[in-house]
Amino acid sequence: MLLIHISDTHLGYRQYNLEERxxxxxxxxxxxVEQAIEEHPDLIVHxxxxxxxxxxxxxxxxxxxxxxxKALGHGIKVITIxxxxxxxxxxxxxxxxxxxxxxxxxxxxxxxxxxxxDTFIGGIEYTPRVFRNILLEKxxxxxxxxxxxxxxILLLHQxxxxxxxxxxxxxxxxxxxxxxxYALGHVHRRLVMDHGLxxxxxxxxxxxxxxxxxxxxxxxxxxxxxxxxxxDIPEVQRVDIDCIRPHLTRSIEARTIxxxxxxxxxxxxxxxxxxxxxxxxxxxxxRGDVDWQQLRRLFTDRLSDILLTVxxxxxxxxxxxxxxxIESINIxxxxxxxxxxxxxxxxxxxxxxxxxxxxVESAHNLIEEFLKGELHDIEEYKT
Ligand SMILES: [Mn+2]
Numbered sequence: 001m002l003l004i005h006i007s008d009t010h011l012g013y014r015q016y017n018l019e020e021r022x023x024x025x026x027x028x029x030x031x032x033v034e035q036a037i038e039e040h041p042d043l044i045v046h047x048x049x050x051x052x053x054x055x056x057x058x059x060x061x062x063x064x065x066x067x068x069x070k071a072l073g074h075g076i077k078v079i080t081i082x083x084x085x086x087x088x089x090x091x092x093x094x095x096x097x098x099x100x101x102x103x104x105x106x107x108x109x110x111x112x113x114x115x116x117x118d119t120f121i122g123g124i125e126y127t128p129r130v131f132r133n134i135l136l137e138k139x140x141x142x143x144x145x146x147x148x149x150x151x152x153i154l155l156l157h158q159x160x161x162x163x164x165x166x167x168x169x170x171x172x173x174x175x176x177x178x179x180x181x182y183a184l185g186h187v188h189r190r191l192v193m194d195h196g197l198x199x200x201x202x203x204x205x206x207x208x209x210x211x212x213x214x215x216x217x218x219x220x221x222x223x224x225x226x227x228x229x230x231x232d233i234p235e236v237q238r239v240d241i242d243c244i245r246p247h248l249t250r251s252i253e254a255r256t257i258x259x260x261x262x263x264x265x266x267x268x269x270x271x272x273x274x275x276x277x278x279x280x281x282x283x284x285x286x287r288g289d290v291d292w293q294q295l296r297r298l299f300t301d302r303l304s305d306i307l308l309t310v311x312x313x314x315x316x317x318x319x320x321x322x323x324x325x326i327e328s329i330n331i332x333x334x335x336x337x338x339x340x341x342x343x344x345x346x347x348x349x350x351x352x353x354x355x356x357x358x359x360v361e362s363a364h365n366l367i368e369e370f371l372k373g374e375l376h377d378i379e380e381y382k383t
Pocket of ligand 1: 049
């Protein structure tokens with residue numbers, strides 16, 4: 001059996017609120033599906049965060065539908081699980097249900113596995129850390145069920161401690177050992193390692209969701225994995241896409257205007273030297289006090305013809321952290337100590353709780369209400 005493993009396509013993500021960036025994510029998805037079809041696999045598995053939101057826009061739904069319909073039309077099975085971004089937070093149907101209507105298979109609680117020929121394919125939707133026990137239970141059940149079949153594949157969208165130090169739900173030992181291929185999503189950097197009877201792999205995101213991911217892209221590329229399960233140990237090969245928009249990061253010190261203009265000229269030559277089909281995103285880290293208006297004008301005037309956008313951020317002085325000597329860590333207390341304000345602590349702590357449960361949507365609403373000065377009752381957000 002030959003499969004293509006794709007993950008974290010985040011369709012609908014509009015980075016920097018730019019339409020071009022939204023389109024980049026669609027383009028990456030279409031390109032990888034096209035390349036997948038050319039490999040003539042039996043199936044395509046997608047390990048979550050197909051969409052950037054559990055309520056994708058019609059455009060995002062349309063793009064997903066087109067690509068998946070195409071794959072299905074070539075006789076390729078499409079199997080997916082909801083991820084942390086596209087799983088409804090409370091009750092409700094994941095957007096994937098729409099794709100089920102087309103003939104894709106969505107593995108989640110009500111249908112945790114399928115069998116294709118003699119291959120067992122099990123999957124679990126993203127499960128926040130607070131439900132870790134349920135997750136472990138489900139893993140055990142799948143492992144037992146899988147043992148009846150010759151080849152076994154497991155689909156997960158979770159963080160593993162080794163790769164996500166502070167936001168993981170699992171450690172490597174939690175993952176059953178009797179599968180041949182572990183298709184994982186959630187970690188945006190591509191990686192493959194030995195586990196159980198075969199290989200464990202994060203396919204990574206297909207576009208650059210945050211600046212740091214561009215560094216990963218330069219090191220390990222972006223795209224999918226082509227997995228051949230015909231031999232005892234699966235062979236995992238990279239399938240790379242070439243439509244990733246470049247991100248350039250430069251640090252500058254606050255200096256005279258002449259110095260800054262020299263800096264701009266150097267960057268200009270560099271950008272032109274890239275010979276990229278897509279205009280790069282430039283990230284400028286600024287150290288020291290600057291005249292922001294002048295800085296912005298200078299970069300925009302001299303570089304806007306060759307860049308998609310310039311993002312500025314301040315490089316703050318190193319923060320000194322106090323050492324903590326307490327027996328158990330009380331998060332609320334730590335926040336209180338740092339912020340020294342009861343209201344802000346309440347907000348930060350509520351946010352912390354929501355986010356540690358993966359409830360990005362409520363966290364987002366909370367912040368939005370707060371910023372608009374419309375936050376009347378924080379209790380509503382307490383979990
Ligand atoms: Mn993701």
